Amino acid sequence: MIPALSRVQSALSEPPGFNRHIENALVSDVLIIGSGGAGCAAAHEASQRLGRVVMLTRGGFLESKTARAQGGIQAAVGDADTTSRHFADTMAAGENANDSELVQILTSSASNTIDWLEQQGVRFDREGADYRLQAAGGLSMPRILSCGDVSGNRIMAQMAEMVKNDGVRVVEHAAVLSIRPQRGFFAVDVLTLQDGAGYSLRTAAIIIAAGGVIPSEKRAGLELPGGEQIPDGLQLAAAAGAEVVNPDLMQYHPTGIVLPKSLRRKPVPEVVRAAGAELLNSEMKPFVDALTTRRKVCDAIVNECQQGRCVTTEDGRKGVWLDTPAIDQKQGAGHTAQSFPAFYREMLELGHDITRQLVLVYPLAHYSLGGIRIDANTRTTVRGLFAAGEATWGVHGKDRLMGNSLLDIFVFGRIAGQQAACYAEKHPVPAGSTER
Template identity: 30%
Template sequence: MAMVDVPTIKEAYYDVIIVGGGGAGAEAALSATNEGVNVAIVEKGIFGSSGCTVLGAYSCNAALGYKDPKDSPEVHFEDTVREGRYINDQKLVEIYTEEAPKRILELHKIGHVFEETENGKLKQGMMPGHTYPRAVFRDFHTGKAIISALKREVINKKIDVFNECVIFDILTIDNEIYGILGYDLKKGEIIILNCKALIITTGGCGQLYLHTTTSTDNTGDGLALAYLAGAELMDMEFVQFYPTAQCYPRLIGMNPTFPAWLRINTGARLYNSEGVEFMKEKMPDWRFKATRDELARTIYTEIREGRGSPHGGVYIDVLHLSEKEIEEAYSFANIFEDLLKIGIDLRKDTIETTVASHFFMGGIKVNEKFSTCVNGLFAAGEAIAGIHGANRLGGNALSEILVTGYEAGKYAAKYAKNNKLSDSDFETGDKIKKILDILERKEGISPIKIKKEIKNIMWEKVGVIRNGHELEEAIEKLESLKNDLTKMYVITKTYIWNKELVDAIEANFMVTIALLIARAALYRKESRGSHFREDYPKTDNKNWLVNIIFQKDHGIRTEKPRVTKMPLEEIK
């Protein structure tokens, strides 16, 4: 068999390295740099253009109290814990809700990110599940505005950025971080980056599912890397499914979550193939009252029971309004005109909308300094568990990445200042060989085939509505796929821009995380928030008001959520 040439290996040293270049990663890099340490960002795609932050459409929540002075961080805290079904880490929620206004105003000062009223205050809109209007925004491109401002600051601070680099291993010794191993696509090189502190900000794992609103790089890399390095993962069963995602026709140029704006902006008619407005019947004031888990489950039930639309969704429109009302209401962000350009007239057309995986409430378990049980390993953003509990409120994600990124960067920098780079000569040959072995094989299983099978299994067996039998089937099938990972091969044998090799690396991560999600879902014998089991349809606070935690080589355990303000004893 012809041997594949050994790739060039490049090595570099930093105080703090951030894996993931979205909003949380950029904020962490700026925060750490301000502490006076040497920082690098490693991004799988292109910094500022990849990841999920840029997809954020409208809302970024903070209790500024501009629209309603009764709002406060305390009320925001209560809303977040209530909708998280009380298994949130209340200390983390407290940090988030108290710091969000500071981070929002700080970011606006450097980039004029959000829209203002005539008197110079930030505009604030209402979002479902919130007590008061607290969403700041930049038309329908809030996430893009946020990451653009952060990117400019990263460039101004001359922070090193490694674009198009896939990290495939975290290097540790005696439970302490000393670096990462990665594959540089554009140069075709293996990179070894040594560091004193490492921050994971790679987001969630929406791409584990067949239907998703997330970016294509959202494959759970950071979660798997942290788990394999010895970190604890928590709340893995809680996957949020977006209830009104694009279905048909394809709204080119619009956000994947656009149909939700019809509901939020003016209220909408949501109905099945029989013409029944099922949400209106179930919950007359559903426009702002229905949370994502409730709405997703109801829509999915309509589709599952045969009352869906031809393309696998249900119908949504704003035809209860006059033509003039529609034109005026959807002049916002030029939505009405943009839709006309692609053949959609909101004055007379109905579109199909469906459910899709959107956000991951589970993730890496961190403390109030956003550090893990692995020394020198920190995490932030969607990659962490604890803030959102069993269900995330709309608009909390974009502000949460700013807060947690800032805090993780600050504490990682402090850790780096008090620790030295390891001077040990570590062996990385075996870890690199696992990558080379994939290129060496002449035949086997395509990584793409494995990824597609994972997506189908997760959607069909570990999706919106679950049961014990199907979860057991999912675990059995995923275990079989896990065995197939050693048989993966790629047709492309070069190192430069080998997308097949990236697929193989991602497939490993996806199987690891998919199994943990399925096992957690099987273990939790109740329904709570985004986790719904038809064989255990009720919430059981007596037995299951707990967090489920995984740690490699230590199995599964549960513990009570950390409480600061809202006693669990008061919950019925």
């Protein structure tokens, strides 16, 4: 069922209320950095094997990209779809620069991952008994499962319950500043942001699930009192001696909102284009197949703007039109409000009826393609240090398909939790250990 407009509201209106306290010299078996999807999946798996699982996150539990994800997750669960098609689409989008072993794991684990999410209470939209599957750029067939157009929010509501029930010790507003490998364990330097106190923790294994690089224009609020910035996962890994690949390689989302100004930097979900919204230049002519891969759509938009076939706002921003009114014209009145209720309502509240007015869009820095090198067991090049999710390199190559990140974080987050727990069982923090 497509959720009715009135029923679509945040599944997480209340913060889950985790701990903000920490004690010096806290010892854990597995320490997870980040409370997004990768961190939660890892914490769950690790906690099935070991008791002392700690999750640190620099903001509130829900302050993650995962909680903001809109469109959905890919899995080849449709009758005519196959894992090999999903694999081929992913490699083609990534221009074969992907690590094919990781892509094999990603695509062959997709269906199980959907089952696992459902076991945690996630409910994907259905049409009758079957999943509702949507198209997106670069997909050879519709393969996106969603929870309305607030998929990340709905999934994280269940993740919050899950890690609470698992007894994971979640510490919010705790920024990890450095990871220092010691003889037989890791020392981890942490700053609690609400009182400015510093702590040194010890752990047998670490999972970096800290998301991607944050572009400079989005880093406001991440400064530390001395003017430095909270490190991202790639910086933490590199400083600990792990290999990081292509740290500056970013993916751009083709349809970042330019107007209304207050929604600038927010992407219009790609499934909106799949539902029939064409991209038009200032001459109101289509100029690109709106459902090709993100990189190609971005290049076409930039080219139109360079050729002067774009719209310039009062404050000098350029953009092209996303023809959202075409959706209801093609699919029937009410389709937009039914299929994209959160986006429709958010725009309407700002006086912009997307069923009547076009949306001005331009590419937006969206996703870190570069990241920490991992192997099939999510091991980094430092023993005992694991990584999963957007912080890593390899799954997506040079361009990521929509829906493959949510899949990536749960597939590899779970593997990281299992592997880190096995490692910690074999190599616990030595009793009476001291830092070098």
